[in-house]
Amino acid sequence: MHLLRKYLDKYFYKAMVKEIKLKISQGTIDDTVVNNIEVVKYAKLDENLIITQLNVNGQDKEVQFNEGFEDSFARDTWSDYVIFGKTKSGQYKIVSLVYGEHFHLNGRDYNRQRNLRHTQYFERRK
DSSP, X not given: OTXXXXXXXXXXXXXXXXXXXXXXXXXXXXXXXXXXXXXEEEEEEETTEEEEEEEEEEEEEEEEOSTTGGGOEEEEEEEEEEEEEEOTTSOEEEEEEEETTEEEEXXXXXXXXXXXXXXXXXXXXX
16 A cells, blocks of 8 residues: 555545555455556646546456455456646646546445446447
8 A cells, every 4th residue: 555655645545545445345356457558648737737548558357255246347458537636846646536437536436337247338448
């Protein structure tokens, strides 16, 4: 978890720690390794905020060891929107992620779909 501090601003770090603990308490293991990132586009929102659209290659696995085991999934390519904010020291850190079309905040998944597989949902790639 301490490696996350390097890349996440302090508020988003707290949100991610909460989400990780929530997943663990619900019997979910979420393992993500990023191998390659392509910046598709970016826009400066203001002096301190940048939003980027990224295509990512790697391994993203979510295994649920509870009654939702069938909802487990794995993927090797996905798209994310990442918002970077500038710290007081001038360093950019991640302040929010929009996982493809899955929006997560404080451990809550705001997408109405429970999983990717059963709903025939696929990440959009442009």
